[in-house]
Amino acid sequence: MEIRRINAADVTKAVKKLFMDCNYFIGNDIMSALENACECEKSPVGKSVLSQIIENDKLAAKEEIPLCQDTGMSVLFVEYGDKVVIEDGSFEQAVNEGVRQAYDEGCLRKSVVSDPVFDRINTRDNTPAIIHTKIVNSDTIKITAGGKGFGSENMSAVKMLTPSYGVEGVKKFILDTVFTAGPNPCPPIVVGVGIGGTFERAAQLAKAATFRPIDTKNSDERYARLEDELLNEINKMGFGPAGLGGTTTALGVNIETSPTHIAGMPVAVNICCHAARHASTTI
Amino acid sequence: MTKKITLPITQDDINSLKAGDSVLLTGTILTGRDAAHKRLFELIEQGKKLPVDIKGEIIYYVGPAPAKKGYAVGPAGPTSSYRMDKYTPSLLDLGLKGMIGKGARSKEVIDSIVKNKCVYFAAIGGAAALIAKSIKSEELLCYDDLGTEAIRRYTVEDFPCIVAVDCEGNNVYESEPRKYRTL
DSSP, rough: OOOOOEHHHHHHHHHHHHHHHHSOOOOHHHHHHHHHHHHOOOHHHHHHHHHHHHHHHHHHHHTTSSSEEEEEEEEEEEEEEEEEESSSHHHHHHHHHHHHHHHHHOOOOOOOBBTTTTOOOOOOOOOSSSEEEESSSSEEEEEEEEEOOOHTTTTOEEEEOOOGGGGHHHHHHHHHHHHTTTTTTTTTTTEEEEEEHHHHHHHHHHHHHHHSTTTTTOOSSHHHHHHHHHEEEEETOOGGGGGGSSSEEEEEEEEEEEEEETTTTEEEEEEHHHHHOOEEEOO | EEEEEESSOOHHHHHOOOTTTTEEEEEEEEEOOOHHHHHHHHHTTTOOOOSSSTOOOOOOOOOOOOTTOOOSSSSOOOOOOGGGTHHHHHHHHHTEEEEEBOOOOOOOHHHOOOOOOOOHEOHHHHHHHHOOOEEEEEEEEEEEGGGGGGGEEEEEEEEEEEEEEEETTOOOHHHHHHHOOOO
């Protein structure tokens, strides 16, 4: 493979489009799950909430406006080809410029503050983005981007379980986290679970899991079964659409895993609202 | 059945509302969320006058997205209410009559709703584009420096919400999920 030169402006353009698209157009996986849930939901109020969410998402797509006012903190998973050289700028600056342009020109809400504890001054352009980069052997840059709302982000949790907890301990922690979140994270939710790695790897995997379409399954059938089992258990909790009661509390559970230490079994649960927004492109 | 209410809300209106009722609000409401609540609360603690009169008002916990050209307001769905719990009882004691948000409230807030005979409405989280259709205009009142978190006055027409906690303390977030819980 030869070295490939990519102009920073092309990165900016791609990132801008990803953030506008994901905030206007809900994915087909989510729309199908919402429509299916609307058919099956037992609560009349729940049914009505689901049909309003579907109407909302269709309206947003038609008018090209954000489907939720919380257009999120900008999160990107990047597979950066080691044969790529950025010209006329740096990758990180190009990404942040794309975020800036999307949130400004796309009428997306700027929701980022400069300092978490003391200043809390809005940066007014939604930067800096959270960029997770993996260096891969290629001459392309693959970007998956999403706006992550904090109503659901705030309901997420990480726990350093140890091996003797076993699969039952993993299930208990995930279900306890979802139960504690209750009506707050804008159900029906998408539950992203990261198991293994280190403290921070588990959390990163959980976020990546929320970015995986919910009509896909973990490739290991033991985890695929666990995804189904957890979804079933979560939908017995009764919180329902908007937390107003019903049989649809979650639309999907996605699990991602990683090798871990002999002493550990970290588990992270990243909760995402029904506006589970993500879009991908390859440059 | 859906109840139509013209704002400002009266005590009789509030007394007649039961948890779970569907309601359409028409009139004006205030907006405010985390940062604005913190400022109002600090002024109350210092015994100072608030920059807006909250007596008899309903406050909507919202930080809207910017309006696209040709739109009165941007998408404007509710934010999670529990983050305002720390500040809410003081505002209700000062005469705020209602709140619109989403999600559960603390015991302190529900006790204060009962004590002050107020109401907490839920709007559908994540239905921001649809909800914005019922907001006809907006006026900036204060805290412009907070951007989306500034306090505004919205003029609404048939703004859809559900009574989440009524003035007797009945709470749909407690009662309704139980009906469907099969754990």
